[in-house]
Amino acid sequence: MAVLEIVEWPEKVLETRAQEVVHFDDALRKVVQDMHDTMDDHNALGLAANQVGVLQRIVVMRIPYGRKDGPRMWWHDKRFTLINPVITKTEGRATLSEGCLSFPGIYEYIQRADEITVQAYDEQGKKFEVSGSEYFSACVQHETDHLDGIVFVNRMSRLKAALVRKKLQKQLVMSQGE
Numbered sequence: 520m521a522v523l524e525i526v527e528w529p530e531k532v533l534e535t536r537a538q539e540v541v542h543f544d545d546a547l548r549k550v551v552q553d554m555h556d557t558m559d560d561h562n563a564l565g566l567a568a569n570q571v572g573v574l575q576r577i578v579v580m581r582i583p584y585g586r587k588d589g590p591r592m593w594w595h596d597k598r599f600t601l602i603n604p605v606i607t608k609t610e611g612r613a614t615l616s617e618g619c620l621s622f623p624g625i626y627e628y629i630q631r632a633d634e635i636t637v638q639a640y641d642e643q644g645k646k647f648e649v650s651g652s653e654y655f656s657a658c659v660q661h662e663t664d665h666l667d668g669i670v671f672v673n674r675m676s677r678l679k680a681a682l683v684r685k686k687l688q689k690q691l692v693m694s695q696g697e
């Protein structure tokens with residue numbers, strides 16, 4: 520078990536596009552395992568490789584719950600490894616509150632597609648396709664954005680994004696002053 524260090528904004532690796540995985544080997548499986556360990560250690564719902572400083576298209580996810588009082592979904596509590604994920608279908612719009620390990624303490628409502636279908640490879644190189652809505656959908660979109668170098672602040676309104684950046688810069692200055 521290895522818990523990796525989380526890269527926080529404004530590190531450039533968060534705004535850099537990650538490369539397609541070509542070799543489905545033991546080195547890849549080690550990164551995948553470490554990413555699951557890191558996600559679990561932080562009680563996060565998802566993690567993209569950029570967030571641990573690895574510029575490869577790898578996402579891990581595990582969503583233990585859904586909307587309050589909502590029905591149990593097939594993806595609840597299921598562990599996902601999405602390598603080279605591609606969203607092939609989107610439907611509708613939905614707004615959910617999101618956070619991000621690379622932006623500690625920031626939670627904002629983000630509008631995204633309501634339902635998505637994603638194609639990806641597992642760590643053995645086997646292709647699969649899954650569809651889902653709600654937190655599953657938001658999480659896949661949030662994490663695949665990371666792989667494209669897009670952070671969730673880029674999905675906020677201009678005004679909200681400016682406020683978040685200002686808040687984070689203030690936190691940064693304060694932590695440097697300690």
Ligand code: NI
Pocket residue numbers: 618619620621661665
């Ligand atoms: Ni994130």
